[in-house]
Amino acid sequence: MAQAARPGQLELAPPGLGQRLATAVKVFFRLLAHSKAGFLGFLGVLFFVVLALAGPIIVPDAGRPDMTKIYQPPSLEHPLGTDYEGRDVLKQMLRGGRAIIVVAVLAATLSTLISIAFGALAAYAGGWLDSLIMMLTDVVLTIPQFPLLVVLSAFVKLDRPWLLATLIALLSWPTLLRAVRAQVLSLKEREYVEAARALDLGTTRILFGEILPNMASYIVMSFTIGMTAAIYAQVALYFLGLAPLAGENWGIMLNLAWVRGAIFYKDSLMYILAPVLAISLLQLAMVTMSRSLEDVFNPRLRES
């Protein structure tokens, strides 16, 4: 590492990246084990991620429309019944998670990157740059996000996952940025950062070497919150039919079940309930996980 050349450097080498990651993972699990609900949430998130990855592989094909099997009740052949064109609901459920989660991960990655980069910059630079970033953040924070997405959908065809993700991310970074900035501001005053500064390690080295690694769990938390926001927005867009109903995902299922009148038949109750349950559970798992992380990181809450 570069600092070896510096005069007066301590002999002790800083822990390597692998070691740091291992510690982070260990701490993460210890923290989750701290609360049962948080661990359940983590398992839930894991389940949905595996489903997103494996679902379309297990069920390579959602089946052809079959007009003789419309709105069938749950049976052995179709455990969740069939939809308005006679396709199996369970198969669609297994395949429909991937698109939602992919967009959510893309959007959360982007908004987390924006908020970490500019949040850390604002907290670290201070002065007018901080004021400028915070003012911009406040402005974007006040703009009603969902109505703006709805209006944009009239101009932009939201048929690409990355496009949808980018639009969602561009509107959802402000809350995360504020949290990141507050966190960096408090970390900045810690002894080990002071020490690094006293050693004249340079802003970049302090930011990436000292501050960000200590925010790892915090970043996981922000990422999860970003994902929930993205899922909320995109499912709503599909449900309202404002994003093209092409492909298979739970949002589109919700839209079709609602628009094609599945809600009026007792037999097809599972058709509309399945996506509702899946999305709710996914959101619940992620919120529970991020909240237990928050509990652990906020000592004031932990004491009570």
Next chain:
Amino acid sequence: MRQSAPVARAPAIPQLAARRLLGAVFRSYALRRVLKAALTIYLVATLTFFIVRLMPGNPVDVYIHTLISQYGFTYDDAANQAAALFAFNPNEPLLVQYWAYLRALARGDFGMSLVSPGTPVTSVIMTYLPWTLFSAGLGLLISFLLGIMLGMVMAYRREGVLDHLLTAVGSFFQSVPNYLVAIVIVVFFGVQLGWLPITEMRGAYSPGMQPGLNLAFISDALYHAALPILTYVLTTIGAWMLLMKSSTLSTLEEDYVTVARARGLRDGRIMRSYVGRNAVLPLFTQMAISAGFVVGGSVVIEKIFVYQGIGFILLDAINRRDYPVMQGIFLIITFAVVAANLLADLLYSRLDPRIRVSGGE
């Protein structure tokens, strides 16, 4: 014993000078907040202008071309018609149009509806906005009041059965998207169980009802708004409860509460005047965020319950590509949210002097 009480109160001697100073700071704080609100509205207005004008297939050009090709208008006539509808003249340079657009907005002129000719966008907004303000506002208020009461109970009885139950229920409804809660209400209570006359409850009020400030109309409006309000309350109350609980818990550890207890004040009085009042303060900042969220979510909720508020009409305008109406509604929603933010900030700084002294960060 009176000497020990004013821990939480302002010191008595330099009161006058301090108040004058605070007044000045507050004025500038209020001014800062107002400026920020104005800047937000200006930026959003600018954003919508450029979205409408610069996006591929912008509605003005599309409209002009439709008039020319389908109705045999000359270009000038079509451009004039478009200018009247969109409240700006498409032939002028962009900056001139932009200036005219801003001036029209300042006058409260949002242009005319494309789909229903002769209807100004302002009158569309005036017809439907009150219903959203009514349902969303009432939902927020009920949820806030209920939430702070339950939150305090949870803090006082922490680790009790009620605390655990409310925490679980509150977290559940907080994480589940509000439109899914609305869908479940319609599917279960409206259709499958048939407990609620879901079709009869549609609309903002019953057909044939004369709008007016009488008991019959108000109860009818409440009847129609009940399900949207229920959804808003269910999905936002969790946040209020949990916030109030943690805020109350930290307030309970403040010295002035200990002192109040030592003075032998009755528990009810301590809870109301010492704990409750101080614990509720930090929640006001959340009020603005919550208002934005509820108003934003109303787009989907009103669609599900077929409640004719501003969100319902926004979707309608989008489906019919009625751009001036869309644009006007988006601006008015933004305006409402910004105003709610400003109000909450000013109220908060009024209630908690520490904010305006420390600069409001």
